[in-house]
Amino acid sequence: MEIKYRHSIGNNTNPAAPITPFRLAENPSFTFNSPVGLCCDRYNRIWVADTGNNRIVILNSQMTKVVKIYGEAGEDAGQFNMPFRLCHHPEKRWIYVSDLANRRVQVLKYGKNLAISPVTVFGNTGSEQQQLKGPNGLTFCDGKLCVADEFFVNAEGGGRVAIFTEDGEFIDDIQTINGASDPGLLWPQGIASDNNGNLYIANTGFYNIVRCDLSGKGVPFSVTGIPEIEGLDISRGVSVINEVIYVPGGSSNGINRYSTDGHALVPLCGFFAPIQVTAHPKNTQHIIVSEPILAQ
Helix, strand or coil: CCCCCCCCCCCCCCCCCCCCCCCCCCCCCCCCHHHHHHHHCCCEEEEEEEEEHEEEECCCCCCCEEEEEEECCCCCEEEECEEEEEEECEEEEEEEEEEEEHHHEEEECCCCCCEEEEEEEECCCCCCCCCCCCCCEEEECCCCEEEEEECCCCCCCCCEEECCCCCCEEEECCCEECCCCCCCCEEEEEEEEEECEEEEEEEHHHCCEEEECCCEEEEECCCCCEECCCCCCCCCCEEECCCCEEEEEEEEEEEEEEEEECEEEEECCCCCCCEEEEEEECCCCCEEEEEHHHHH
């Protein structure tokens, strides 16, 4: 059998990989390594969990300059092993960091001049229930810190959200969502809250978003009558910004968007594997998205 080439349709292109929007004159070779978590501080600076480099990188609000790099690999306070997600305290100048591979959460205090110091470390001591197995997403809800404990496994094989005081004292956890079609949690990664005291959990193993209160009672979306957003490609994260729910990975190479009553909005496309969405600190019409695989 002889095979001969006849013709082709289309063409192959190799576009340049996207680059970060800034370059450092003192270190033009600066790169991220799997940046995941994002948050903003009281001075409109953008904090990035540079996960693969085990450090926190802080940018100015224009994302044109790195103003500080903090941390290194290790197990002491101020050191990290896969810093994953970030969350700002509602009132204090504290940043919470899910230190994933160290199985703990760190709290960092900062000042206007970016003097940073550890406040406390928690989640890696105490009873079996109090210890975190894989802290991922973080959010404050009614003054309590909620942690998506991705690798926690209960007797039924399900996951949980762990709830702490702002100082790291364990309060309770959520392992089931009452009213959901499948009440369990499985590998929850992202978590967010709204102004009404509701939690939004990226229930990654079940490819959905579930909404509940701090007791685990489901809060239905008016459009569907159930406390779930279903039909997602995957749910790596969830954010609630200006009454819009953002779900990175909800569609292929995109970010799904929904109103808080459950109406599907036009998705954002053109991404590769988005993980985290946060509001821009100065421009309410802009959001910031992390794409760890593309290192930006």
